[in-house]
Amino acid sequence: MTDRPEEDAGVADADLSDTTVLVTGSTSGIGREAALAFGRLGAEVLVHGRDEAAGETVVAEIERSAGDAQFFPADFTDVTAVRNLADAVRAHVGSLDVLANNAGGYFREAHLTEIGVEQTFHVNHLAPYLLTADLLPSLASDARVVTTSSGAHRGDPLDVEAVTTVDDYASFGAYQQSKLANVLFTKELARRFERSRGARTANCFHPGAIPGSNFARSLPGPIPRLIQSLDVLPFVPSPADGAATLLYLAVSDRVADVSGRYFADCAPATPDDPARDREAQRRLWTESAELLGIPEPLQDTADETAKDEERQTEETQTDETAKDEERQTDETASDEETRAETHD
Numbered sequence: 001m002t003d004r005p006e007e008d009a010g011v012a013d014a015d016l017s018d019t020t021v022l023v024t025g026s027t028s029g030i031g032r033e034a035a036l037a038f039g040r041l042g043a044e045v046l047v048h049g050r051d052e053a054a055g056e057t058v059v060a061e062i063e064r065s066a067g068d069a070q071f072f073p074a075d076f077t078d079v080t081a082v083r084n085l086a087d088a089v090r091a092h093v094g095s096l097d098v099l100a101n102n103a104g105g106y107f108r109e110a111h112l113t114e115i116g117v118e119q120t121f122h123v124n125h126l127a128p129y130l131l132t133a134d135l136l137p138s139l140a141s142d143a144r145v146v147t148t149s150s151g152a153h154r155g156d157p158l159d160v161e162a163v164t165t166v167d168d169y170a171s172f173g174a175y176q177q178s179k180l181a182n183v184l185f186t187k188e189l190a191r192r193f194e195r196s197r198g199a200r201t202a203n204c205f206h207p208g209a210i211p212g213s214n215f216a217r218s219l220p221g222p223i224p225r226l227i228q229s230l231d232v233l234p235f236v237p238s239p240a241d242g243a244a245t246l247l248y249l250a251v252s253d254r255v256a257d258v259s260g261r262y263f264a265d266c267a268p269a270t271p272d273d274p275a276r277d278r279e280a281q282r283r284l285w286t287e288s289a290e291l292l293g294i295p296e297p298l299q300d301t302a303d304e305t306a307k308d309e310e311r312q313t314e315e316t317q318t319d320e321t322a323k324d325e326e327r328q329t330d331e332t333a334s335d336e337e338t339r340a341e342t343h344d
């Protein structure tokens with residue numbers, strides 16, 4: 001691993017000088033490293049977060065490299081702020097080539113946002129859903145939407161009704177549900193993109209466990225600093241390592257036609273079963289619009305739903321192939337271990 005995600009992603013030679021990229025949550029951590037990498041490749045980078053000073057620092061760093069940048073602030077707990085962000089981006093860009101839905105957090109305290117939604121679900125899922133919906137008219141015909149999910153999505157199926165209360169709030173459970181929503185959202189968006197007959201894609205990924213970001217900021221006392229201090233240990237992935245799969249999905253020719261998939265370490269991976277539930281994907285899409293009080297984006301029709309059933313079989317087969325590939329890699333690795341042990 002290097003401190004250059006574009007190298008780890010195998011896209012260091014890409015020329016992004018005609019490309020505009022929005023990276024949400026790029027004032028720190030994984031998003032910041034991704035934004036700097038896009039800048040080094042020559043892109044125009046729209047930097048987002050709440051911390052203006054940190055945002056302007058990222059902008060200045062990008063401008064010292066090959067890219068151009070501008071900071072767009074917005075608090076993702078605030079529906080109006082997200083809509084204003086989309087308006088500002090639409091006014092600023094001709095078209096957007098990459099939308100990296102990366103902003104997110106882990107919240108120790110229970111809190112309902114002004115629309116009565118649990119804040120982890122709101123920040124990590126509803127806000128990027130709304131931003132993506134509002135930016136649809138500005139997405140290039142071959143735009144890539146890349147969403148930062150997490151291996152933490154594994155666990156219980158999604159319960160959208162439960163997000164309107166914080167009774168029995170459990171911070172890890174709330175985070176798991178929001179990261180599961182990222183995978184369900186990606187798969188439904190990919191399907192709706194496919195129907196709209198453009199070449200737009202949607203994929204999501206697990207960046208790895210990255211102690212060096214600000215991710216643990218809501219934990220009490222010295223815990224965030226203790227976690228961050230692990231960053232100096234060898235073999236612990238850095239925020240730059242975490243950004244490699246984002247760069248890969250946003251730039252690599254190898255995934256130009258791949259959509260609706262979950263990745264880890266720049267390779268397809270199989271998400272948890274609840275993330276592959278077609279009905280849950282569809283329900284999340286419509287219920288998210290209801291929670292936000294907006295018309296359903298990229299609206300479904302009965303005909304298309306029927307066609308989906310056919311595609312479902314294909315997708316299940318592709319997921320099974322990914323599982324087979326993983327099994328094969330595991331088997332090869334363990335064969336190699338056995339050979340090495342025999343050698344010793």
Ligand SMILES: NC(=O)c1ccc[n+]([C@@H]2O[C@H](COP(=O)([O-])OP(=O)(O)OC[C@H]3O[C@@H](n4cnc5c(N)ncnc54)[C@H](OP(=O)(O)O)[C@@H]3O)[C@@H](O)[C@H]2O)c1
Nearest residue numbers: 025027028029030049050051076103104150210213214215
């Ligand atoms: N670190 C890990 O181990 C890990 C593992 C799996 C997945 N992830 C995912 O990776 C993504 C990036 O996290 P990170 O580890 O890089 O953490 P980070 O350093 O804390 O970065 C989070 C980014 O999101 C922004 N953000 C947080 N809350 C926001 C809000 N209410 N409104 C607007 N922006 C907000 C922050 O901006 P401001 O600071 O300017 O508000 C910051 O730029 C998240 O989606 C996280 O779930 C992280």
